[in-house]
Amino acid sequence: MNLFKDSDRSFDSCLKCTACSSRCPVASVRPDFPGPKQCGPDGERLRLKSPDFLDEALKYCTGCKRCEVACPSDVHISDIIADAKARYGKGNKFKIREFLLSHTDLMGTMTRGTAPIVNAVTKTKTAKVVMHKALGIDQRRQFPPYAHKSFRSWYKAELEDKQVFARNVSYFHGCFVNYNLPELGIDTIKVLNAMNIGVQLLKKEKCCGVPLVANGFHKKAKANARFNTDSIEQAIDSGSECVISTSSSCAFMLREDYPRMLGETEGNPHQQVNYITRFLTQEFKNGNKPELKPVNLRVGYHSPCHLIRSGGVLHTLSLLREIPGLQLHQLESNCCGIAGTYGFKKENYNTSQDIGEPLFHQIEEGEFDYIVTDCETCKMQIEMSTSAEVIHPVSLLARALDV
Amino acid sequence: MKHDCLVIGGGLAGLTAGIRCAEAGLKVTVLSSGESALTFSSGAIDVLGMDTSGMPVRHPFQGIGRLIVEQPDHPYALLGGNSVYRALDWFQGQVAETGLKLVTAKILEENHWRLTAAGALRPAWLSQPTAGTLDWDFDEIRRVVFVNFTGFLDFMPELASAGLKTNKAFEHVCVSSLNITLPLENGSGATADTMRSTQLARAIGESDIELISSTLLEKVGDADLVAMPACLNVAGRNWLEELRRRTGLNIIEVATLPPSVHGIGLLRALRSRFAALGGFYVPAVPVKQGVVSNGRVESVQTPDDILEANHYILTTGSYFSKGMTSKQQGVSEPVFGLDMQASEEFCDSRFLAREGHGFNRTGVVFNKHLQPSINGQSIENLHVAGALLAGYDPIIEGSGGGVAISTAWKAAGEVIEKMGL
Known part of the structure; x- marks a missing residue:
């Protein structure tokens, strides 16, 4: 039997130096969280012997990846923990909650036309108490308001086919810009147009998958990765120089995690995805500065x-x-x-x-x-x-x- | 955008250089990769702890004067005792601006003793306020107690007391250890054996402090010195002061095995000072290669970018921090391929040889302006500082902190002068 099948072997490089533990935001406030070293590389050795060694405390990991930044030996600590949660985890107590929180694009679609009502309702005490008790969503948490008109509909109405630029990029706007903060999308277009670059949307896009992975919906995340990758490929083929994103997490997922999730480390279009400030600094440096x-x-x-x-x-x-x-x-x-x-x-x-x-x-x-x-x-x-x-x-x- | 100065490396030397450049009004960015070795450290700064014959140094700045006569290639020889003192004094002031008041011995220009988790005594120049300073002679100490909280693995009071007993000066001193089992009021049910020092601090609550106080008064009320793991003064909760007040005992904190609360505290203070002066600290950007032509660095390459600056300061550290790479063929500096000076003997077969190991003296060659060279040609706009310098042994000399700070201070000074500020 190959014990190491599908396991991230980077744990072998762990020196036990604890640099990761000193950087873990969760360990710094939760004395009952054993920290990234124990949950990641240390625990992985044991879990390979038997899944019984899964420590329930893994669920406290936020996946912030600060441990990976700290690690001097390039151990993929956060990935190891995420994979272990997915592989050995007993599932979530609040399945509905996880579903609602993670399916950001579906939730956004459902608020289409009803945003003012949804915004008003999610602010009420009754709704908060119901969500707290029935779903396990904390009642002290504020929900981001949904926009009355999605970014995509704004773009279709105002801009589609109206930009005439020699250079074009495609914009993966993500769920938040689409449903909650279209202003950011509009600003992005304003900036890029001022630099003589046209902005196209992908033919279609789905949630990048960050919340899906975090909530245990790995299959769905992988399906979205496939879907978005195809859209990106299509955009590049039809003349976009690259794909930009204004969300640091979506960009990370598209660029860094998709190749790993899809098992395509070469010849994929993911390297064409840029977080917006990366793209803009490059342009400024090349003299294209408004x-x-x-x-x-x-x-x-x-x-x-x-x-x-x-x-x-x-x-x-x-x-x-x-x-x-x-x-x-x-x-x-x-x-x-x-x-x-x-x-x-x-x-x-x-x-x-x-x-x-x-x-x-x-x-x-x-x-x-x-x-x-x-x-x-x-x-x-x-x-x-x-x-x-x-x-x-x-x-x-x-x-x-x-x- | 062109930077006035790019500092490559975000540890003690890098942040020190960054702070001095920023203070002078330079646009300075520190590029870091991984985690600073400060998080493993005691948070104390040694300048010169041992002389060349292995004797402890009481007056470090005078000691530097003697050291550089014997070792003219030592990095300290570029500065001399007075300049090293100025650099350390400036450093202490910069850190104090953040509220962290590092302490020196009560007597001017003297080292003090610092107690380690192994019960060893080390001469130090600056110590964390809660670690305190031990006077040069220990006449007034008759009883020392090392206290731990049952289960906590990163501090071993039995080991510490056995260690201290091996010190001749403590032959007639009563040294013992004590374990106190705490309820850990804020520990969410977890026990000390799964916690690191950073977590223990959070788990301790009022009832724990009450229990520690009463146990200390009952069992070791006559101790002259009580040493506890450094986990009592974190995140704005100064339990140590509270314990001192309730017991009237002389309680000090000893830095634990990593992660070290004191080391992390010093690192945080340096970053916060640097940001307050307008510097930018960039995490997770390793510099892969430098482009040098005609004796000047033109740019440096990161995984994503090519970055340009007028001046560069290289503070990438030693082997662990990847500032130097050791292979069968030899030791090299991976970013620029700088000229290295290797010791004849790479290592001594005795692990704890008093003369130290050659690999610790191995490092980058530098001129009197701290400029390194490639194939014998000096690089005009590159300066080096800290652990990657050749010609000294931080472990044997007890000089790591002082060399990092003073050479970084000097490297920044060279840049400031060249920028005409």
Whole structure:
């Protein structure tokens, strides 16, 4: 029998140095979480012998990947834990909750035309109590409001076939821009058009799969990966230079996780996916930089975990530094605690808020006009837990455009 | 966008260089990869602990004067005792700006003793405030107790007390250990044996502190020194001060096995100081290669980008941090392929040889401006600092922290001067 079949063998490189444990946001606030070293490489050895060694505490891992950033030996700690949860986990107690939280595109579609009602209802105490008791979604959590009109319908009505540019990119807008924050999509188009680049949408797109993987719907995630990959391929074939995303987590999934999920490490189109600030800094460097007027604001920059993991903090910082007049302060790198759908679950709410506490404190102390961050769930968490308003780097850049 | 200065490496040396550049008004970015070795460290800074004959050094800056006469290739020889002192004094001030008040000995320009988790005494220049400083002679110490919380694996009081007993100065001192079983009020039912020091701090609550206080008063009320694992002052909860107040005992914290609360605290302070001065810290971006032509670095390559700066400071550390790579063919510096100076003997067959191992003295060759060279040609806009420098042994000398800080301070000074600031 091959014990190692399907197992991520990178655990063999673990030196037991504990660098990962010192960086784990969950371990720092939960004394009962054994930390990434024990849950990942240490535990994997045992689980290969028998699944009985599965530690229930694995469920507390948020998948932030800070352990992988810390690891000096390139052990895929977070992936090992995620795979173990998927392979040996006993399933979720709140199946319906996991389904509702993770099927972001389906939820978005269902609110079409009913957004004002849904927004009003999710704010009511009764709805919150019902969701808390029946579903296990914490009643203290605020839901992001749904937009009255989806980004895709706006694009179809306003823009389709109206952009005439020699260069084009395709935009994977993701669920959040489509259903919750179309303004960000509009800003993205505004910025790219100002740089003489047209923006096309993919023929069709499904949820990137981040929340699906986090909630144990691996088959569905893989199906979405296949679907989106085909769309990306099609876009590239029809003349798009690349695919951009304004969500640091969607971009990470599309670019880094899809090849692994689909078992296609070569000749795939995933390397054509760029997180927006990566693409923009490259363009600026090549001389394609729009006129920028001063934006006299004091902002704090929060780096999302998945952007850190992909090495993208450099791009966002470089981009923000191009905006004249902007007073930019880099916040200490702390996880905000929400970790996608993690913080919505009632058993995780306190952990989530405890993790975020040092960040919230810094934000309140800093007297910023805005907090800038790349991730939609970081935005939800910071806006719910502090008095700050959170803005995406591209929206800030859009303000600097001289139009 | 062109940076004034790119610092490659985000550990003690890299952040020190970054802070000095940022303080001078330079646009500086620190590129880091992996985790700084500070998270494993005691959070104390040694400057020079042992002289060349293996004797402890009481006056480190005078000791540097003697050391560099014997070893003119030592990195300290570029600075001299006075400049090393200035660098360390400046460093202490920068860290203090964040609220972390590192302490020195009570007597001017003297080392103090620092107690380790193995019960050894090490001469140190700066220590964490809760670790305290032990005076040069121990006349007033008659009883020492190492206390642990039953089950906690990263601190072994029996080992520590046995270690301290081997020290001649403690021959007639009563040294013992004590384990206290805690309820761990905030531990969510988990026990100490599954926790790291960073977690134990969170698990301790008021009832635990009450139990520790009463046990100490009952069992070791006459101790002159009580040493506990460093896990009592985390996330704004200063239980140590509370214990000192309730018992009136002289209680100190000893840095544990990693992860080390004290080391992490120092790293956090440095990052926060750097950010406050307007510096940018970029995590998870390893520099793969440098492009050098005509004695100048033109750019450096990361997995995603080609980055350009006027000046570069290389602080990628030693073997563990991948600042140096050791293979059968020899030791090399992987980013630029800098000239190396290797010791004749790579290692001593005795693991704990007093003379140290050659591989620790092996490192990058540098000139008096801390510029390295490739095939004998100096690189004008590149400076090196910290653990990858040749010509010193941080372990045998007890000089790792001091060399990292003072050479980084000097490297930054060279850049600032060249930028005309």
